[in-house]
Amino acid sequence: MKQEKIRMQKVCCVCHKVKVDNQWIKKPVNFEDSSHGYCPVCYGRTLAVIREMNNPRLDKQARVAM
Numbered sequence: 001m002k003q004e005k006i007r008m009q010k011v012c013c014v015c016h017k018v019k020v021d022n023q024w025i026k027k028p029v030n031f032e033d034s035s036h037g038y039c040p041v042c043y044g045r046t047l048a049v050i051r052e053m054n055n056p057r058l059d060k061q062a063r064v065a066m
């Protein structure tokens with residue numbers, strides 16, 4: 001099977017890791033030639049943050065903290 005070479009690198013817009021062979025590694029990258037996304041770690045973290053923001057319990061906690 002012929003494998004097409006992908007020019008666009010996928011770069012995590014949070015930690016700036018680059019997807020290489022299904023792994024996310026840190027390496028220098030030209031952002032203009034890259035497509036931005038989330039690596040699994042930052043994606044999960046972002047989802048968790050959104051969930052926390054939508055969690056009314058945390059809202060109460062924040063008020064208590066103030």
Ligand SMILES: [Zn+2]
Pocket residue numbers: 012013014015016017038039040041042043
């Ligand atoms: Zn990331």
